[in-house]
Amino acid sequence: MAKTGFPIVHFYDQDFVDIYNKTWTWLYDFWKKGTKRNALQQKYFNYPNSNYINQYEACFSTFFLVYSNNMFPPFAALDNFYSKQEESGAIRGLYSEEDGKPILKEDNPEGVQPPLFSWAEYNLYHKIGIKKRLKEILPTLEKYYTWLEATFQKENGLYATPLASVEMGNTPREKAYYLVDFNAMQAVNALYISAIGDILNDKEISFKYKKKYFSLKTRINSLMWDKDFGFYYDLDIEGNLVKVETIASYWTLLAEIPNEDKANIMINKLSKDEFVTENPFPSLSTSSPLFSEDGHGFRGSVFPHLTFMVVKGLEKYARNDLARECTIRHLYFILDTLHPDGEKKGNIYEAYLPMREGPAKPIDKNDKFPRELFLNYTALSTITLMIENVIGLYISLPRKTVDWIVPTIEIMGIEDLSLKRNMITILANKSGRGWEIRLESEKLYYFTINIIGVKKKTLPIPSGKCSMLIDKL
Numbered sequence: 001m002a003k004t005g006f007p008i009v010h011f012y013d014q015d016f017v018d019i020y021n022k023t024w025t026w027l028y029d030f031w032k033k034g035t036k037r038n039a040l041q042q043k044y045f046n047y048p049n050s051n052y053i054n055q056y057e058a059c060f061s062t063f064f065l066v067y068s069n070n071m072f073p074p075f076a077a078l079d080n081f082y083s084k085q086e087e088s089g090a091i092r093g094l095y096s097e098e099d100g101k102p103i104l105k106e107d108n109p110e111g112v113q114p115p116l117f118s119w120a121e122y123n124l125y126h127k128i129g130i131k132k133r134l135k136e137i138l139p140t141l142e143k144y145y146t147w148l149e150a151t152f153q154k155e156n157g158l159y160a161t162p163l164a165s166v167e168m169g170n171t172p173r174e175k176a177y178y179l180v181d182f183n184a185m186q187a188v189n190a191l192y193i194s195a196i197g198d199i200l201n202d203k204e205i206s207f208k209y210k211k212k213y214f215s216l217k218t219r220i221n222s223l224m225w226d227k228d229f230g231f232y233y234d235l236d237i238e239g240n241l242v243k244v245e246t247i248a249s250y251w252t253l254l255a256e257i258p259n260e261d262k263a264n265i266m267i268n269k270l271s272k273d274e275f276v277t278e279n280p281f282p283s284l285s286t287s288s289p290l291f292s293e294d295g296h297g298f299r300g301s302v303f304p305h306l307t308f309m310v311v312k313g314l315e316k317y318a319r320n321d322l323a324r325e326c327t328i329r330h331l332y333f334i335l336d337t338l339h340p341d342g343e344k345k346g347n348i349y350e351a352y353l354p355m356r357e358g359p360a361k362p363i364d365k366n367d368k369f370p371r372e373l374f375l376n377y378t379a380l381s382t383i384t385l386m387i388e389n390v391i392g393l394y395i396s397l398p399r400k401t402v403d404w405i406v407p408t409i410e411i412m413g414i415e416d417l418s419l420k421r422n423m424i425t426i427l428a429n430k431s432g433r434g435w436e437i438r439l440e441s442e443k444l445y446y447f448t449i450n451i452i453g454v455k456k457k458t459l460p461i462p463s464g465k466c467s468m469l470i471d472k473l
Contacts, residue, residue, distance in 0.1 A: 006069055008415040009391060010427060015335050016386060023064075023382040026348075026375055027072060038100035039083065041076040047376050052103055053080055055093040056167050057376040059116040060305050064383040066127040069418040074124060075133070078117060082140045089147030093165075108164035114185045115148060117141055118192035125199065129397035129420050134196050138205070141193055145209075148186060156239065157219040159183050168248060170363065171283065171298040172290050175242045176234035180224050184232075184251035187216045191255065199398075217257050225258075230265035232257075245274055245285035246298070247306050253313025263317045270310065271322060277302070277354035279333040280326040281310050286354075294353065295360025297369060301351040302330070302360070305377040311389055320392070321407050321452055327381070327389040333357055334381060348382075350374035387414065393426070395419065402426065403448040409435045409470055419445065435470040449473065 006024045011017050029048055034040030045061050046053055058077035065074035081091050084102070092102035093113025104111045118141050125134055152159040158178045163171070166181050173179070190213035197205030224232045226241055232249040233241040250266070252258055258266060269275050274285040283298045283306060284291050295301030307330050314323040336357035338346040350370035351360035362369040387393055392406040397419050404426065413427035425440040426447070439447065439461050448458040449470070457473045 005416065006071060007067060007387070007417040009386060010411065010413045010415065011386075011390065012411045015339075016331060016390065019331075019335060019338065019382050020386050023375060023379050024068070026373060027068075027379065030375060031072070032097070034080075038095075038097055040080050040095075040097065040100060041083075043073065044076040044080055045072065045074075046077075046097070047371070047374060049371070051097050052094050053077075053097060054376075055081055055091065055113040056116070059114070059120045060308070060380060061376055062120045062124055063308070064379040066124055067383055067387060067417075069416070074128075078120060078137075081117070082137060085140055085143065088150075089143035089145075090151075091144050091147075105164065108162045110151060112148070112152065112161050112165045114166060114182065115144065115189040116185060117144065118189050118196060122192040122195055125196075126396045126398060131199065131398070135200055138193075138196060138200070138202075141189075141196070142205075145189060145193065145212075148189075154178075156223065157215060158223065158235070159186055160237075166248065168246070168283070169297045169369075171246055171248070172288070173234055173242065173244050173246065173248075175236050176244075177237040178224075178235040178239075179248070180220070180232045180234050181248035181251045183216065183220055183224070184255040184257060187213055187220065187255040187257060188251070190216060217255070220252065220255075220257050221262075225262065230262070231269070232266075245288060247275065247281055247283050247310065250281075250306075250310045250313055253316055254309055256316050260317070267314065267317065267319060267322070270314075270326070278329070278356065279352055279354050280330050281307050282354040293355045295351060295370075296363045297351075297360070297367075299363075300354050300360075301370070302333070302354050303351045303377060304330070304334075304381040308380040308385060311385060320389075320405050324389050324392065324407065327385045331381060331386070331390070334378065347372050348375065348378050350377055393417075400445045401448065402445060403450060405450045405452065407452045409451060413438075419443075433469055436467050437470065438465070438467045440465045 009017055009020050030045050031043055032046050034042055061077050062074040065072045084095055085091050092111035094103035094111060096103055102111050152161050154160050159182055160177050161179060161182045163173060166179055190209045194206050194209035194213060226233055231245055232252050236242050274287045275281050279302045282300045282302060284300050290299050292300045311323045311327055333352055338348060340346045349359040349372060353360055359370050391412050391414060392404055394403040409428050411429055415425045417424050422443040427438045429436055441461055441463055443463055445461050446458055447461045450456045
């Protein structure tokens with residue numbers, strides 16, 4: 001087996017494979033070097049046309065960089081922010097690449113951004129398996145959490161942050177004081193710090209943050225849920241529901257906040273009602289009078305990072321079938337925008353139109369939205385969702401497990417995927433004896449094949465080459 005390079009994906013639609021491969025090639029231009037003046041990492045990922053680092057984008061970038069077989073280091077993007085932590089525990093969302101100082105703006109004076117570090121670190125651990133790192137960064141995560149509590153948590157237990165803190169631009173939520181997405185993100189933060197405590201066998205940390213998680217979950221459910229419409233809303237300063245339906249509410253799925261009944265109501269809106277568009281998922285409900293088929297920023301545009309968030313939320317409620325279907329539809333729109341009909345030149349963009357192919361349109365023609373080749377978000381679709389939701393592979397290196405979850409077996413798979421010091425290959429193909437899965441590995445691991453609604457089987461995969469016939473399982 002090849003020991004260098006990126007994992008090779010196989011899929012019956014070659015266009016999906018091509019855009020996956022192109023993404024890795026494009027990413028070579030996204031590497032920057034820190035300087036003595038800005039004190040950033042020696043080599044870190046960022047958008048080439050940017051002159052600042054962005055916490056939100058850095059966290060998301062780790063979800064695709066982790067699949068680079070160590071060709072691109074995923075940790076540096078996070079370490080840039082940890083190294084800037086202040087005595088109070090504060091980590092600002094933006095830092096200048098010129099001098100490394102925080103960039104604070106009038107609409108976000110504390111420079112707070114979505115607190116997703118612990119989610120990113122938990123995912124990195126399961127894909128790379130460095131337990132020592134979790135022990136080293138846990139104090140940083142704790143100090144940061146404490147700063148968020150002290151600065152933004154109010155007497156009702158919810159967090160009040162500026163609208164700019166959730167990076168949703170012109171979203172029509174001006175009356176919102178308690179943001180449903182920021183509160184759900186902080187619940188995600190607590191949930192994964194607790195999980196990190198479990199990994200480190202630190203029962204005190206695990207219990208402490210589980211308690212914080214359930215406390216916040218209870219408040220979101222009691223104060224932000226509208227039982228008549230079946231949706232989570234922002235609150236105004238007086239605690240009243242702000243009846244604007246945006247994709248931001250689906251952070252609650254990722255945070256595992258709704259029970260099964262509430263989750264089903266919300267998921268129905270993604271498959272039958274307010275959030276159904278040709279390209280999943282619009283940033284604003286189609287029922288809103290402000291919804292625009294031209295996107296107009298967060299008035300209907302489809303953002304790959306928010307589609308990624310919804311897909312990962314669907315997984316939490318075992319809706320892998322819907323997650324895969326929506327991922328494939330979304331990828332076709334990215335492909336059609338990259339390769340438009342006629343002589344018009346295509347590209348990859350920060351945001352897309354909800355009802356037809358093409359980049360989303362800004363409200364102001366002078367606006368730089370959407371940014372071209374903005375892989376900080378789009379690589380989540382072309383790499384991460386491609387591996388995890390189109391091919392259907394879920395990997396945990398510490399558990400030595402690979403789960404393959406698909407609604408039906410097709411010609412697809414992955415080759416030369418690094419599990420630390422173990423390169424594996426999993427390929428499905430049709431032979432004269434029926435559907436066959438070829439496996440190759442350098443070390444033992446446990447493989448679960450889950451054909452949704454048909455069969456599920458876990459088998460130990462020894463080192464070397466082997467194959468299995470699906471019909472014989």
